[in-house]
Amino acid sequence: MDRPDWIAVDWGTSRLRAWAMSADGRPVAQAESEQGMGGLAPDAFEPALLALVGPWLDPDRVTPVVACGMVGARQGWIEAAYRAVPCPPLGPPLTRAPARDPRIAVSIVPGLSQARPSADVMRGEETQVAGVLAAAPDWDGVVCLPGTHSKWAEVSAGEVVSFRSFMTGEMFAWLSTGSVLRHGMAGTGWDERAFDSGVSDGMSRPEWLTARLFTLRAEGLLAGLPPDAARARLSGLLIGTELAAARAWWLGRDVVIVGEGTLAGLYARALRAQGIAARQVAAEDAVLAGLTRARALAAGA
Template sequence: MTETLTPAGTAPAWIAVDWGTSNLRAWAMARDGRVLAEATSDEGMGKLSRDGFEPALLRLIGPWLEEKPPIVACGMVGSRQGWCEAPYRTVPCTPLDMAGQVMAPTTDARLRVAIAPGLKQTQPADVMRGEETQIAGALRLLPGYDGVLCLPGTHSKWVHVSAGEIVSFQTFMTGEMFALLSEASVLRHGMQGGGWDDAAFDTAVSDALSKPEKLGARLFSLRAEGLIAGLSPQAARARLSGLLIGTELAAAKPYWLGQRVTLIGAEKLSAAYARALSAQGVDAQRLNATECTLAGLASLSPQTEGAR
């Protein structure tokens, strides 16, 4: 657990919480949007039973609760396996809706926890939890934005946004596939250590975009080249990433071809997507994921200046 305490005598106006499968993050917020303090723990949804959420939150933010500030939460905390289920809203719709929040059941009188619901798409079937809050934040940071948002990650999202609403979206398991293939498949033997090879990444992206149907064969060639041609671990990792991202881009082409594209995600991963898109003539803007999350949660807090 890590924590930064608020300055002496400073009480938060509200508390922002992003509760994922693996981690819990919280921020003590001022009314004007300043972050007064932040705290993180590894008590994500995946490690908790339903009755474990309130104690986990109290362990993390107990010192901030003296004046009972409202708490706004997003992410897997609202899933079926979370603290309490916040039913999905159906697209097309705005990313967030103040009236759609669900209040978590609590026993500590200091806690008032509102959970933002995720979004669902009926055809083709798709869902998101947490990303809708980042999208709402991006729309606050980029007023009047029309175009496409890409949120790279374990499950990458491509999202068409128009007139303040999410029109459609599509999810790709690219990040999870990279983790499984590099850590749990036969390919792991040739990917030990760190390092990166930009040229290998670029070539793999181009190859996957032009021939995505050959992904399975290209993947095994990483193993074969490591055995008989001395393919370095850094080149193998970069090629694996490039093959997977390139295949994703091939499938997501209707989202990015000729469109305004903005990336929301971790710096290193967003940079890889930006590099791959740049080779296709797309100059993607980048936004910080945490800043988008906080801006989105701020739109739901009644204690925020300018909340909608």
């Protein structure tokens, strides 16, 4: 492989992903590891990165590395201070990480923060929003970013105007594996009709969420609710409740969902039931387009 012009990095809590990038913004190689921010001390970030991308480096030149995600958190390699919305999803200055190896110069994308109407923060998702805008600079609408902590970001005139985070994914993971509901959710099966029913219930009466959650346990004991139906209805209840709370973001708006997997598909299905035909953008495409824009900012373009 030819030496990359630069290296793109998406460094989350649990995983580290890197792409060797050509000068025209194409990935020519990629690698990943489980060396996420959550398991690293500040002095372990550089060794973790070098272990992954070392074979790509040229000993006779400095290779720029542009990283986004939790690597820039307070507990990360170095804190990249939040930029307050409303603002473009990316903007200077990027934060320089204290790398000792002379073959790399690492810049970290700052996250976004919001003080009003409610306090909120994001890291990594701002780069994906920038990637959506890279393909459609004049687009106005809402970007939905499903995940452990899903985000809804309102975009207008090239800026993130406001956003809201929901702990839906984390709640599903705990409720299905760590709460009393786990006893009725063994296996990996799925029931689409149960999911649709859960979405409808969550949207119509979100204030009943905690009661409806226990109903899943009771129906398993008294009526033999199958695990695949219980799991799907749990997901639908949580996503439906999220959609009810996020109604002001998606109602009557053009919505883009970042993601191409099962979870993104569930959000698309739930929105479709509300008459919203959301467009999906692959998460990797979005993050690479955003990191390419961040690379231009780091280079002063």
